[in-house]
Amino acid sequence: MKIDVKNVVKTFKHKKALKNVTFTLEGPKIIGFLGHNGAGKTTFLNLLAGLIAPTSGSISVNGENVFNAPATLRDICFIAESGNFQEEMTIAQALKANSFFYPQWDEALARELLEVFALNPKDKVRGLSKGMVSALGIITGFASNAGITIFDEPYIGLDVAARNTFYDLLIEQQTENPRLFILSTHLIDEASDLFEEILILNEGQLLLQKAAEEWHQHIVAVKGNASDVEQAIHGLEIIYQHMFMQELTAVIYSDGRHIEGQNIKLERVSLQDMLVYLSKQQKARAIK
Amino acid sequence: MNTVKGSFYILFQSYKKKNIIFWSILFSIVLLTFFIDTFFGQYLFSFAITISIPVYIFYSTTASKLLNNTLPYFLKLGISRTQYMVNVGLFFICWSLAGAVIITCTHKVITYFTALLKIKEILIIHPIYFFGNSTAFIDTVALDTVLLLFSLTSGLLLNIIFYRFGTVGGYSFIGILCLIPITMVIFEWYTPLFELFSKVSAITIVSSLLVFSVLLYFIISLALRKASVNPA
Numbered sequence: 296m297k298i299d300v301k302n303v304v305k306t307f308k309h310k311k312a313l314k315n316v317t318f319t320l321e322g323p324k325i326i327g328f329l330g331h332n333g334a335g336k337t338t339f340l341n342l343l344a345g346l347i348a349p350t351s352g353s354i355s356v357n358g359e360n361v362f363n364a365p366a367t368l369r370d371i372c373f374i375a376e377s378g379n380f381q382e383e384m385t386i387a388q389a390l391k392a393n394s395f396f397y398p399q400w401d402e403a404l405a406r407e408l409l410e411v412f413a414l415n416p417k418d419k420v421r422g423l424s425k426g427m428v429s430a431l432g433i434i435t436g437f438a439s440n441a442g443i444t445i446f447d448e449p450y451i452g453l454d455v456a457a458r459n460t461f462y463d464l465l466i467e468q469q470t471e472n473p474r475l476f477i478l479s480t481h482l483i484d485e486a487s488d489l490f491e492e493i494l495i496l497n498e499g500q501l502l503l504q505k506a507a508e509e510w511h512q513h514i515v516a517v518k519g520n521a522s523d524v525e526q527a528i529h530g531l532e533i534i535y536q537h538m539f540m541q542e543l544t545a546v547i548y549s550d551g552r553h554i555e556g557q558n559i560k561l562e563r564v565s566l567q568d569m570l571v572y573l574s575k576q577q578k579a580r581a582i583k
Numbered sequence: 584m585n586t587v588k589g590s591f592y593i594l595f596q597s598y599k600k601k602n603i604i605f606w607s608i609l610f611s612i613v614l615l616t617f618f619i620d621t622f623f624g625q626y627l628f629s630f631a632i633t634i635s636i637p638v639y640i641f642y643s644t645t646a647s648k649l650l651n652n653t654l655p656y657f658l659k660l661g662i663s664r665t666q667y668m669v670n671v672g673l674f675f676i677c678w679s680l681a682g683a684v685i686i687t688c689t690h691k692v693i694t695y696f697t698a699l700l701k702i703k704e705i706l707i708i709h710p711i712y713f714f715g716n717s718t719a720f721i722d723t724v725a726l727d728t729v730l731l732l733f734s735l736t737s738g739l740l741l742n743i744i745f746y747r748f749g750t751v752g753g754y755s756f757i758g759i760l761c762l763i764p765i766t767m768v769i770f771e772w773y774t775p776l777f778e779l780f781s782k783v784s785a786i787t788i789v790s791s792l793l794v795f796s797v798l799l800y801f802i803i804s805l806a807l808r809k810a811s812v813n814p815a
Contacts, residue, residue, distance in 0.1 A: 341812060344658075344659065344661075345658065345661070345663075346655070346658050346659065346811070346812035347811045347812055347813070348809050348811070363663040363664055363665065363808070363809075364663065365586070365661060365662055365663045365666055368661035368662070368663070369661050371661060372661075373659055375659065378655055378656065378659070379656075379659060380656070381593060381596065381597045381652075381653075381656055383596060383597050383598075383599070383600055384593075384596050384597070388592075388596050391592065392589060392592055392593045392596070392660075393660070394589075395585045395586065395588055395589025395590075395592065396585070396586060396589050396660040396661055396662070397661075398585075
């Protein structure tokens with residue numbers, strides 16, 4: 296499965312949600328699709344699932360445009376934060392409904408996962424708790440066997456045990472039936488070890504796209520005296536910087552370059568920290 | 584084919600409860616009317632029953648929320664907007680036919696029991712009486728099917744206006760619709776209209792209404808081609 300995103304712009308009435316985004320994704324792989332609130336993640340995922348049309352640019356899967364293209368969309372299962380099921384239906388009916396639309400639907404897996412998440416097939420979706428609806432979404436995502444399975448915040452309301460079950464299932468499914476999984480989540484620390492590739496959107500633009508193993512080589516925090524740090528990072532792309540107690544911390548994109556300097560400390564930046572930095576940066580800009 | 588089956592399954596399951604509630608209420612009212620008329624009708628009241636008009640209203644109001652209730656769900660299941668409109672159109676035809684058969688059967692049952700219990704005070708109101716005295720089963724079913732299709736399509740038209748243009752656009756459209764009869768009264772356009780209706784045959788009127796509904800549905804389909812999952 297290959298997703299080609301070319302110069303995608305999405306504008307809503309008063310907001311440009313995506314600004315000329317271009318990248319390519321190729322699977323099977325588990326991809327972490329990250330960004331702070333309002334970065335444009337859900338907008339992009341909606342575009343990829345053909346739910347909205349781009350203002351300009353194109354998104355194609357294996358060379359075929361996704362918008363209004365059922366042959367392509369059959370291979371995409373999008374589990375959104377909410378609204379994945381008709382509330383009048385029971386769990387069994389919701390799963391049966393899905394089986395008509397996903398050609399590779401695995402009924403046996405769906406039934407097995409109902410037991411794993413302790414869901415009663417006769418319960419109505421309307422009466423389910425948030426966590427149970429999330430569990431039903433996870434079951435649908437896995438049982439669909441779609442070539443591209445998108446989970447947008449799939450575990451709202453799920454407890455730690457259920458979330459761990461989800462992570463285990465994700466690894467199990469990727470081993471048994473490799474696919475392109477796109478996982479968008481705010482619980483980055485929990486899920487970061489699962490990602491094989493990471494995409495970060497920031498204010499509607501693609502900030503970076505890296506394989507997980509490349510992450511620590513390319514994103515580095517440089518700490519120390521302001522002048523020393525500035526000298527060491529000269530010419531490098533600064534993602535974020537802040538001053539605290541006369542110590543300057545600069546998160547930089549090193550692009551594999553070796554950073555040298557006197558009285559400076561180099562630290563790894565976790566995905567979680569990176570997003571906290573980006574969020575702070577956004578807030579600072581908003582205040583200005 | 585699977586998506587057509589799936590769409591029918593989802594639409595049926597989604598509206599099953601509403602239909603059961605509606606028909607239960609309607610049949611309860613009919614039974615109550617029958618009961619009151621059987622015991623008190625000859626002394627106090629005479630009754631007029633209409634089954635069809637509440638059904639037209641019910642179908643129309645249900646269709647006026649259809650897009651908000653089902654379009655985002657179907658799009659998430661990976662069907663195109665054109666497929667959605669085709670499947671919904673087929674569902675509308677089946678649903679109208681089912682509604683028309685129930686209405687006509689109910690009329691026949693009421694007529695049968697009225698004769699059996701010798702109740703003379705119950706009058707059935709149905710649009711078929713505007714076209715003469717024929718109450719043949721097929722004629723009534725055909726007329727009701729067309730009228731129900733028209734109700735569903737008009738409801739859907741209203742829904743798409745609200746869906747695409749928001750509350751302001753939707754209510755402005757309703758305002759414009761309300762202006763039409765007022766204008767007709769002011770300029771006395773109703774006289775030639777009534778004359779036209781009285782001259783043409785029932786078949787012509789029903790066929791025109793069917794063609795108009797299909798045309799309206801086609802226009803709605805065009806308007807939905809690039810519709811977003813999020814209403815305006």
